[in-house]
Amino acid sequence: MDNLFYPGKFEFRMGLERGEPARFFRSHTGDDALLAQRQKILTDHPERHSVLLPEGKPLLAEFARLLADWGTAAKPPTLGQDLAPDFLLLAPNAAGMPVLLGGCVCFPSSWAFEEKVGRPLDWIHAVVPTLNKKLGEKARGFLTKMPVGQAWLRANWGLTASPALNQHPALGLPVLTPDIGLGDVWFRIERQALVALPETGGILFGIRLEVFPLAEVRANEPARLGLLEALQTMPDAIADYKNLTPARARLIELLG
């Protein structure tokens, strides 16, 4: 978890590393429990978590072919239930901006997948302060020219007041408050894989989650120092977006 932080003031980064798509999408220890949760989520609220526009169908078919090549068992149409990672499918529009055409997101970090489908990436990222200005053009350029045959790995992190994997806004989960204790906070890592779909020209975006009690971050010295520095130096607007403002001073105290 310590490799999520960079020395110096907090800033958003591309943070891309090369990886293997098969390794990301094939079965991991613990996936069975995730699959059981996904089945329940998709039964209770399918419309929030699994959407595919007609234009996304060829991309899903290509993804299914790649999964077979990579030696994973999942097959459409139940892809979302058979696959442990969340996945999103995008394709560039006439202006070269990737547009979200569908996917299956059972474990969102406080965003509503179903409201983003059909939208271009710059619209989706517009709620994140400074992101489009800082990395928008770089991210768009990268995504539309991604070298094929490879996964491009990056990560986002967050702090939450609940260990629940599914943090869809409609669930109204508890939020971080100024009097929170060490045992009430979880550190959430979204491990992401970006993969080019060469036949359709699409983009596959996979997400796997890791959730740790804050006490574990506190016990890992490089991670503790990295998170502390991020909390101390993050611009207010970004802290607001990450739902950290009411608890920021308390979190700094807990990690200090």
Ligand code: HEM
């Ligand atoms: C290289 C490409 C990308 C970069 C550098 C990037 C970067 C980021 C960053 C820094 C955040 C803020 C996370 C936080 O600190 O809490 C974010 C949020 C987000 N990104 Fe990306 N992203 C990329 C690609 C994508 C793609 C392909 C999608 C697919 C739709 C996507 C969807 C989202 C969503 C849904 C959010 C949360 C927005 C919300 O809260 O409503 N991103 N991204």
